[in-house]
Amino acid sequence: MAILKTDFPSLTQKLNDWFNEGSRDAIADWVGKDYYDCGETDWEVFNTVNLYGLGRPSRVADGQQFPALDSKEGDSMSLTQIQYSDRLGVTKRMRKFDRYDQIRTIAKGMADGFFDSIDQSQADLLTNGHSGTSFTDVYGYTQSNLASDGVVLFSASHTNNLNATTFSNVITNAAATANPGLDRDPIVKTVSRGRTYKDPNNLNRPIKLDRLLVSATNHDLAQRIVYSQGVQGTPNVDSNPLRSDVNSLVLWSRLDADAQGTDRSAYWYMADSRNVKMTLRSPFAQRPMMFPPDEVNDSKTWEYTADMFYVLGADHPKNIFGSTGAN
Amino acid sequence: MAQLKLAELAAQGRAYDATRPWEAEELEAVLTLERECELQRTVAADYVRNGITTVAAYEKAQEKEFVPKSLEDLKAEAVAEHNRKVKEELGLEDESAEAPIEETPAEETPAEKPKKSAAKKKSDK
Numbered sequence: 001m002a003i004l005k006t007d008f009p010s011l012t013q014k015l016n017d018w019f020n021e022g023s024r025d026a027i028a029d030w031v032g033k034d035y036y037d038c039g040e041t042d043w044e045v046f047n048t049v050n051l052y053g054l055g056r057p058s059r060v061a062d063g064q065q066f067p068a069l070d071s072k073e074g075d076s077m078s079l080t081q082i083q084y085s086d087r088l089g090v091t092k093r094m095r096k097f098d099r100y101d102q103i104r105t106i107a108k109g110m111a112d113g114f115f116d117s118i119d120q121s122q123a124d125l126l127t128n129g130h131s132g133t134s135f136t137d138v139y140g141y142t143q144s145n146l147a148s149d150g151v152v153l154f155s156a157s158h159t160n161n162l163n164a165t166t167f168s169n170v171i172t173n174a175a176a177t178a179n180p181g182l183d184r185d186p187i188v189k190t191v192s193r194g195r196t197y198k199d200p201n202n203l204n205r206p207i208k209l210d211r212l213l214v215s216a217t218n219h220d221l222a223q224r225i226v227y228s229q230g231v232q233g234t235p236n237v238d239s240n241p242l243r244s245d246v247n248s249l250v251l252w253s254r255l256d257a258d259a260q261g262t263d264r265s266a267y268w269y270m271a272d273s274r275n276v277k278m279t280l281r282s283p284f285a286q287r288p289m290m291f292p293p294d295e296v297n298d299s300k301t302w303e304y305t306a307d308m309f310y311v312l313g314a315d316h317p318k319n320i321f322g323s324t325g326a327n
Numbered sequence: 328m329a330q331l332k333l334a335e336l337a338a339q340g341r342a343y344d345a346t347r348p349w350e351a352e353e354l355e356a357v358l359t360l361e362r363e364c365e366l367q368r369t370v371a372a373d374y375v376r377n378g379i380t381t382v383a384a385y386e387k388a389q390e391k392e393f394v395p396k397s398l399e400d401l402k403a404e405a406v407a408e409h410n411r412k413v414k415e416e417l418g419l420e421d422e423s424a425e426a427p428i429e430e431t432p433a434e435e436t437p438a439e440k441p442k443k444s445a446a447k448k449k450s451d452k
Binding site: 040080155161166 | 328329330331332333337339341342347348349351354355358361362368
C-alpha cells in the first residue's frame with residue numbers, strides 16, 4: 001500500500017531510526033573522536049587557552065600574597081562554528097511503490113556521509129600538518145594547519161612567549177634524522193623524547209606517547225614492530241618492550257590518502273592518549289541531526305534535511321608527534 | 328574556522344604581522360638571530376622583517392649602524408608608498424605637496440565686531 005500523507009510521521013520516525021542506525025555504525029568507526037576533543041559547546045566562537053604546562057606553585061612566606069599564574073605564558077585561538085548540511089528526497093515514486101529498501105539506503109548513506117566527512121577532515125589536519133599554512137579540506141574549503149603558536153602543526157620550531165627555547169614534535173630516529181619511516185628505532189626515540197619533554201621553565205613535563213596511529217598500508221609492519229614477542233627484525237631473544245610502551249596501535253585508514261587524493265600512506269603519528277584532546281580541538285555545536293520534511297510543491301518529493309555544526313583546530317601541539325615517513 | 332591570535336603573536340615576534348604567520352625560513356632566521364646574536368625575539372623579528380635574515384647580514388648591519396624599522400613603521404611606509412603609486416597611476420597631483428595655502432583672515436578684534444554688525448544693520452534698512 002502506498003505511503004500516504006497521513007504516513008508522514010511514521011515515515012519520519014523510520015527515517016530517523018535508519019539515520020540513527022547509520023550514525024551508530026559510523027560513530028563506532030570514527031577514529032578521530034578518540035584523538036580530537038569533540039565535546040559539545042553552546043558557544044559559536046570557542047576560545048581556547050593553553051599554557052605550555054607553566055602552572056607551577058612557588059614557595060611563599062607566611063601571609064605573603066600568592067603568586068598569580070601568568071596566562072600570557074600561553075597561546076589561545078578562536079574556533080568559529082561552521083555549518084554543514086545535506087538533504088534527501090523521498091520521491092512520490094518511492095512512496096507510491098513502498099520502496100523502503102531505497103529510502104533506507106539513502107537515509108543510512110546520508111548518515112555515513114556526515115561521519116565519513118568528519119573523520120576525513122580530522123585525519124587531513126594531521127596529514128596536511130607538516131608544511132605550509134593551510135590546505136583544502138574535504139569540503140573544498142581552506143583549512144588552517146597552524147597550531148596556536150602560529151607554526152605549522154608538526155614543526156621542529158614551536159615557539160613560546162617566555163623565552164627562546166623551541167620545541168619539536170617532528171618524529172626523529174636515534175640519529176636525529178627527521179621524518180623517518182615507520183620503524184622500531186624512531187618509536188623508541190619518540191617515546192623517550194616525550195618522557196623527557198621540558199616546559200619553557202625547564203621543568204620536566206612527561207608526555208606519555210602511548211598511541212601509535214598508522215595508515216592501513218603500514219598496519220602490518222606496525223603490528224609486527226609493536227606486538228612481536230621478541231625485538232622485531234632481529235634474531236635476539238630480548239622481549240619486546242614496545243608491547244607495554246605502546247598500549248594501542250590504531251589503524252586509521254583515512255591516513256592513507258587525504259581528501260584531495262594525495263598519498264599519505266607513509267605518514268605515522270604518536271599521541272599521548274590522556275592529553276591529545278588538549279591539542280586537537282573539534283568542538284561540536286550540533287552533532288549530525290536529521291529534521292522532519294517539507295513537501296516540495298512542484299515534485300511532491302518529501303525533503304528531509306540534516307545538518308551539523310563543528311570546527312577544527314590545533315592548539316598547543318606537544319601531545320602529538322608526527323612523521324611523513326619520507327626518510 | 329580556526330583563527331589564530333596573529334596580532335598578539337606578531338607583537339611577540341612570533342608571526343610576521345597580524346595577517347600572516349612566519350614562513351618556515353623566516354621563522355628559522357628569527358630563531359637563529361635570537362640565539363646566535365643574543366637578541367630579543369621582537370628585535371630579531373624586526374631585523375628579519377627588514378630583510379636581514381643571516382648572522383653575517385646582521386653583523387654588516389651593525390657595522391653600518393643600521394637601525395631596523397619596526398612593524399608599525401614598515402606598515403606606514405608601505406601605505407604611503409601604495410598611495411603614492413595610486414596617485415601616480417591615476418595622474419593625480421600630490422595635494423599635500425602642492426595645495427595652495429589659503430589665506431586666513433586675521434582674527435577680528437573684539438572692537439571691530441560691533442562696527443561690522445552696525446554696518447550690516449544699516450545696509451539691511
